[in-house]
Amino acid sequence: MESTQRREPWNKGKLIGQKPPLKPKDIWAIRIHLQNAHHVRDLALFNLAIDSKLRGCDLVNLRVRDITHGNQILPRAMVVQRKTQRPVQFELTEPTRLAVAAWLERAHLRPEQYLFPSRIASSPHVSTRQYARIVHHWVAAIGLDSTIYGTHTMRRTKATLIYKRTENLRAVQLLLGHRKLGSTVRYLGIEVDDALEISEQTEI
16 A cells, blocks of 8 residues: 655755855955954865865865975875875965965974864864865855855865866866766756856847
8 A cells, every 4th residue: 555645855945956166256255254263274274175176085184295395385286086096186376375384384283194183082184074064164154155055165166267267178177087078067067057158148
C-alpha cells in the first residue's frame, strides 16, 4: 500500500545551484572592513582565497612553506589538489603578500606549520566548516545575504573576473585545475550569464 504521507523536499527553503562570485566593489568592501577591524588573519585568508582560487579543503591545508621561500612570500605558488591529485599554480598579488606577511609576523609560524592554524586544540588547522562560517561572516558584515554566498564564492570570484575580461576559457581552466573545459564552462555558468546579458541588451 502506497503511503499518502508526503515528504518535504530536502531543499525546501534553501538556495541551490552555483554560489555567485563577489563583485569588485564587494571585494574592496570586505577588505576595508577587515582592515578597519584589524583582523590580520582574516585579511590574509580572504586575499589568499581570492588570489589562489583554491577549493576550501586545499586553502585550509596550506602550510607556510607552500607560499614562502626563506623570509620571502612567493609571487607564485603551486599545490597538489586533494580532490584531483593534480598540481595547480596560483599567483599572490602584492596586497595578498603584504597581508600574509603581516599575519606571519603576528602568528610567529614556522615553515612546516599550517598557514591558518585552528584555535580549537583538536584541529591542526582551520576546518572547512570553520572556513565556511568565516565566509558567511565576511559577506554579512558588508550587508550581503550570507545564505547566497559560500566558500565556492571565493574560488569562483577571480576566475569569473578573468573570464569576463579575457574570454579565455583555457586560461581559466588551467587556473582552476579542471581536467575538462566543459567543467569550467559549467562551473562559471557562462552560458547562462551570456544568455542573460544578450536578453538584457534586447529591447522589445
